[in-house]
Amino acid sequence: MFTRRFVLKSSGLALVSFGAVPAVLARALGAAKGARRKKTLVVVFQRGACDGLNTVIPYGEEPYRRLRPTIAIPAPRGGSREAALDLDGFFGLHPALHPLLPLWKEGSLAAVQAVGSPDPTRSHFDAQDFMESGTPGRKSTEDGWLNRHLQDDPDPGATPFRGVSMTPALPRILAGRVPAVAMASIREFGLRPAAGGAAAREFEEMYREPVRDVLHGAGRGTFEAVRFLRQADPTRYRPAAGVEYPRGRYGDSLMQIAQLVKADVGLEVAFTETGGWDHHAGEGGVQGQLAGRLRELGQGLAAFHRHLGDRMGDVVVVTLTEFGRTVRENGNRGTDHGHASVSLVLGGGVRGGRVAGRWPGLAADRLHEARDLAVTTDFRDLLGEVLDRHMGARDLGAVFPGHAATPSRFPGVMRS
Amino acid sequence: MHIACRSWTCLALSLALAGRPDAAPQSTLDEEEARIVHALNRLAHGPRPGDVEAVRTMGLAAWIDRQLRPEDIRDDALASRLDGIETVALSSAELMEGYAPSREARREIQKRRAELGGNPSQEDERKARRELMRKYRGDMKGLPRQVVEELQAAKVLRAVYSERQLDEVLVDFWLNHFNVFADKGAGRFLIGAYERDVIRPHAWGRFEDLLKATAESPAMLFYLDNWLSVDPEAASRLGERRNTGKRSRIGGRGLSGRRRPARERMAESDAPPPQGRGRRRGLNENYAREIMELHTLGVDGGYTQKDVTEVARCFTGWTVRGLRDSKPEFTFDGRVHDRGDKVVLGRRIEAGGKDEADRVIHMLASHPSTARFVSYKLARRFVADEPPPALVDRAAATFRSTDGDIRAVVDAIVRSAEFAAPEARAAKVKTPFELVVSAVRASGAEVTDARDLARRVAGMGMPLYLQQAPTGYKETAEAWVSTSGLLARLNFALDLAAGKVSGVRMDLDALAGAGRDPASALAARLVPAGLSESTKETLAGEDGLDSARVAGLILGSPEFQRR
Numbered sequence: 016m017f018t019r020r021f022v023l024k025s026s027g028l029a030l031v032s033f034g035a036v037p038a039v040l041a042r043a044l045g046a047a048k049g050a051r052r053k054k055t056l057v058v059v060f061q062r063g064a065c066d067g068l069n070t071v072i073p074y075g076e077e078p079y080r081r082l083r084p085t086i087a088i089p090a091p092r093g094g095s096r097e098a099a100l101d102l103d104g105f106f107g108l109h110p111a112l113h114p115l116l117p118l119w120k121e122g123s124l125a126a127v128q129a130v131g132s133p134d135p136t137r138s139h140f141d142a143q144d145f146m147e148s149g150t151p152g153r154k155s156t157e158d159g160w161l162n163r164h165l166q167d168d169p170d171p172g173a174t175p176f177r178g179v180s181m182t183p184a185l186p187r188i189l190a191g192r193v194p195a196v197a198m199a200s201i202r203e204f205g206l207r208p209a210a211g212g213a214a215a216r217e218f219e220e221m222y223r224e225p226v227r228d229v230l231h232g233a234g235r236g237t238f239e240a241v242r243f244l245r246q247a248d249p250t251r252y253r254p255a256a257g258v259e260y261p262r263g264r265y266g267d268s269l270m271q272i273a274q275l276v277k278a279d280v281g282l283e284v285a286f287t288e289t290g291g292w293d294h295h296a297g298e299g300g301v302q303g304q305l306a307g308r309l310r311e312l313g314q315g316l317a318a319f320h321r322h323l324g325d326r327m328g329d330v331v332v333v334t335l336t337e338f339g340r341t342v343r344e345n346g347n348r349g350t351d352h353g354h355a356s357v358s359l360v361l362g363g364g365v366r367g368g369r370v371a372g373r374w375p376g377l378a379a380d381r382l383h384e385a386r387d388l389a390v391t392t393d394f395r396d397l398l399g400e401v402l403d404r405h406m407g408a409r410d411l412g413a414v415f416p417g418h419a420a421t422p423s424r425f426p427g428v429m430r431s
Numbered sequence: 432m433h434i435a436c437r438s439w440t441c442l443a444l445s446l447a448l449a450g451r452p453d454a455a456p457q458s459t460l461d462e463e464e465a466r467i468v469h470a471l472n473r474l475a476h477g478p479r480p481g482d483v484e485a486v487r488t489m490g491l492a493a494w495i496d497r498q499l500r501p502e503d504i505r506d507d508a509l510a511s512r513l514d515g516i517e518t519v520a521l522s523s524a525e526l527m528e529g530y531a532p533s534r535e536a537r538r539e540i541q542k543r544r545a546e547l548g549g550n551p552s553q554e555d556e557r558k559a560r561r562e563l564m565r566k567y568r569g570d571m572k573g574l575p576r577q578v579v580e581e582l583q584a585a586k587v588l589r590a591v592y593s594e595r596q597l598d599e600v601l602v603d604f605w606l607n608h609f610n611v612f613a614d615k616g617a618g619r620f621l622i623g624a625y626e627r628d629v630i631r632p633h634a635w636g637r638f639e640d641l642l643k644a645t646a647e648s649p650a651m652l653f654y655l656d657n658w659l660s661v662d663p664e665a666a667s668r669l670g671e672r673r674n675t676g677k678r679s680r681i682g683g684r685g686l687s688g689r690r691r692p693a694r695e696r697m698a699e700s701d702a703p704p705p706q707g708r709g710r711r712r713g714l715n716e717n718y719a720r721e722i723m724e725l726h727t728l729g730v731d732g733g734y735t736q737k738d739v740t741e742v743a744r745c746f747t748g749w750t751v752r753g754l755r756d757s758k759p760e761f762t763f764d765g766r767v768h769d770r771g772d773k774v775v776l777g778r779r780i781e782a783g784g785k786d787e788a789d790r791v792i793h794m795l796a797s798h799p800s801t802a803r804f805v806s807y808k809l810a811r812r813f814v815a816d817e818p819p820p821a822l823v824d825r826a827a828a829t830f831r832s833t834d835g836d837i838r839a840v841v842d843a844i845v846r847s848a849e850f851a852a853p854e855a856r857a858a859k860v861k862t863p864f865e866l867v868v869s870a871v872r873a874s875g876a877e878v879t880d881a882r883d884l885a886r887r888v889a890g891m892g893m894p895l896y897l898q899q900a901p902t903g904y905k906e907t908a909e910a911w912v913s914t915s916g917l918l919a920r921l922n923f924a925l926d927l928a929a930g931k932v933s934g935v936r937m938d939l940d941a942l943a944g945a946g947r948d949p950a951s952a953l954a955a956r957l958v959p960a961g962l963s964e965s966t967k968e969t970l971a972g973e974d975g976l977d978s979a980r981v982a983g984l985i986l987g988s989p990e991f992q993r994r
Binding site: 138140144154155156157175183184185187194195196197198204205206207214217218220221222223224226229230231232233234236237240241296297347 | 542655717720721899901902914922925926968969987992993
């Protein structure tokens with residue numbers, strides 16, 4: 016009854032093209048033959064400022080134990096999980112991270128101590144912002160460095176999934192000119208069935224019109240992307256029995272990033288985040304709040320590594336956090352906002368099994384503003400090294416404007 | 432920063448012409464009606480059922496006149512809708528007193544978290560927090576979150592229901608131009624007053640007054656950190672005074688001591704700061720940069736890094752007092768003001784306390800780059816993503832000749848030939864906020880609770896009052912038509928029509944009317960400018976669609992994404 020006044024559908028064109036292989040998929044398939052497989056960088060952001068000193072523990076430093084009377088992790092005791100797990104005779108891993116120890120030993124996991132931003136802000140908001148824009152001190156940068164990396168390496172044949180954030184909204188780090196996808200989950204990337212059936216076909220027809228404008232372009236891209244993802248069907252790459260991601264959003268999103276990698280959707284940069292690192296009170300030691308967060312973090316990374324198997328050779332994961340925490344514990348058995356923290360680097364080509372970065376020490380005169388671990392590795396130099404060595408970035412100056420991320424400043428986490 | 436003022440020299444009618452569908456929607460409207468629909472799409476948040484007829488009766492020119500004088504428009508219906516929202520009329524002080532957890536509450540929360548020990552899941556932590564909140568809720572009128580949720584809901588309600596539609600559009604424009612962010616610590620308690628008492632009363636006045644009001648607002652001083660910016664020499668100066676036995680009121684160890692700066696904690700928590708203690712001991716250039724780059728001259732407006740530093744020096748001492756006592760207000764603290772002479776944009780500014788920055792504000796507001804930059808942005812908002820340079824020139828000339836009279840500049844733009852030109856119609860892509868509000872208006876839906884609508888706007892990447900970058904939200908199409916953004920729009924359209932947005936009641940049958948062809952009637956109501964052939968074909972190809980599905984498809988159509 017609704018049809019009378021509308022112009023009748025004039026041809027079967029739309030239907031015919033429904034059967035065709037989406038152009039993106041065709042491009043992707045073409046690219047997959049012959050062309051080198053894309054490398055992938057995964058960034059895990061620990062929002063809230065992770066206590067790097069209780070993550071990769073400088074148990075060899077005298078002030079460490081003295082300044083942290085109730086929350087210090089005991090020095091290693093023959094692999095006991097009631098103490099730090101020895102890494103190199105000076106640093107130890109928090110015992111809650113024990114699933115990562117095998118990766119350390121096999122050489123695919125490295126840590127960078129005393130990494131951070133040159134900007135002195137102790138505001139979560141500003142520091143996260145700077146770490147995502149990649150321009151510390153400059154608030155008006157509009158795009159994020161992950162996006163700028165994609166901009167720097169234009170790829171006309173790219174799929175819509177070059178850049179994916181497993182978050183409900185696109186984070187600053189991926190914002191920018193190159194289209195990137197944000198999704199809470201692979202399953203939800205599509206149209207909701209509404210009013211008695213999927214409306215995808217109708218919408219697709221509306222946006223199919225060969226109109227050259229930004230909307231129709233995005234429309235066509237969107238439906239191609241939805242169909243592409245459905246055909247690639249990443250969720251079929253279920254982790255094998257025994258590979259257990261931690262429950263919750265962080266574990267789920269890491270698992271789905273692994274699935275996107277395995278499904279060869281053209282993923283180059285992926286982002287996910289984990290919250291709850293802001294332990295001003297009751298941080299805990301071997302057990303406690305931080306231990307709980309680290310357990311989840313480590314379990315997730317270890318599961319990701321096993322899930323990907325030999326595909327891990329194409330992937331590097333970097334953890335970032337906006338700043339570290341005070342060396343001295345506060346009156347509430349917690350720590351306050353500090354300066355440098357630690358990053359973990361995991362994956363193919365990583366020069367693992369070592370703590371990279373220059374250790375500034377915890378002696379009073381070595382501390383930043385007399386209270387915090389000093390930054391000796393600018394986070395842009397760490398990321399610059401990974402982009403350069405792993406992703407083949409062409410121009411780090413374009414990714415980190417105003418910063419000379421030259422090899423001489425790289426912390427040396429990647430095999431060159 | 433890429434405010435597109437770089438392109439004001441770009442070729443003329445690359446306009447939004449490039450962004451328009453080649454296949455123009457089939458419209459049965461006459462020219463007058465088409466102009467009315469266009470005006471309702473740009474000077475209002477889209478037409479409601481009956482609006483086109485009403486404006487036609489009044490006459491378009493008279494309607495625009497009226498919208499240019501919002502102070503003469505009664506808005507009682509909106510007022511009674513806003514009456515139901517607890518926090519919108521409260522001052523920052525009242526919000527802090529009623530909706531920020533007390534210090535005892537925060538202390539106990541921390542203690543409780545410590546006790547949880549072991550390995551509490553986030554779930555457990557949340558549960559504990561909820562329990563404590565229940566305990567302290569007695570002392571509190573509500574949670575901090577409520578303040579932002581209600582702000583967002585009120586903004587949606589105003590846009591949907593206000594009779595002063597152009598006023599709402601312009602206030603939104605200025606709020607975005609002078610963006611602040613609700614999620615940075617105490618910001619959430621300052622932003623409501625900022626919109627209500629700083630932006631709104633000055634939205635139609637002189638640009639300089641608006642600029643000055645934002646410069647003196649606790650919200651802006653806090654957001655762009657100027658409240659922490661002090662003369663680096665002030666520390667030693669105050670130290671000397673202390674040594675001579677005269678105790679500085681600024682606080683024992685604040686400026687020069689080693690005391691742990693407390694400000695970073697308050698910048699993050701809901702807690703007001705310990706006033707005067709542990710302030711940053713130096714110059715902070717954030718505000719000085721943004722006032723030139725984003726608020727006045729534009730990034731290419733002819734200033735240097737040296738100017739940024741000099742302006743920052745002029746603004747030292749412009750701060751906020753009373754954050755700790757829940758009585759935030761602007762104050763000039765001469766003790767931390769840089770006492771030297773400065774040179775800004777080539778002009779010497781002699782040491783003169785607060786007056787220095789007042790002079791800077793005047794210089795910036797009356798600078799030709801500012802006239803051009805602000806006019807460009809207004810023309811972009813009202814006319815096209817790349818506004819015709821001739822229009823921008825005329826608007827900027829009006830700005831200069833009227834000493835920055837905003838009403839005159841807006842008048843020049845919205846009554847221009849370029850505004851009314853057929854090429855301008857449907858040339859803008861709606862932002863998520865514009866899409867959501869215009870869909871509700873077009874469908875004549877009744878909104879009893881706008882919070883879910885606000886959440887939908889957020890889900891499309893535009894959380895209201897929560898744009899963290901000082902640039903504000905982009906107003907150009909390419910920012911809003913990403914893959915995930917479009918899916919969110921389509922899903923919203925389907926949900927709204929299917930009655931799945933809570934707090935919104937829609938009567939599609941009434942909207943479709945009792946005629947024999949309800950689908951066409953729905954289309955005519957929802958998109959008065961007409962649907963494209965493609966969209967009509969799509970709808971025609973589906974027999975037996977129910978009205979919710981038809982409405983959902985129309986609201987998700989490419990035509991409805993434009994205005």
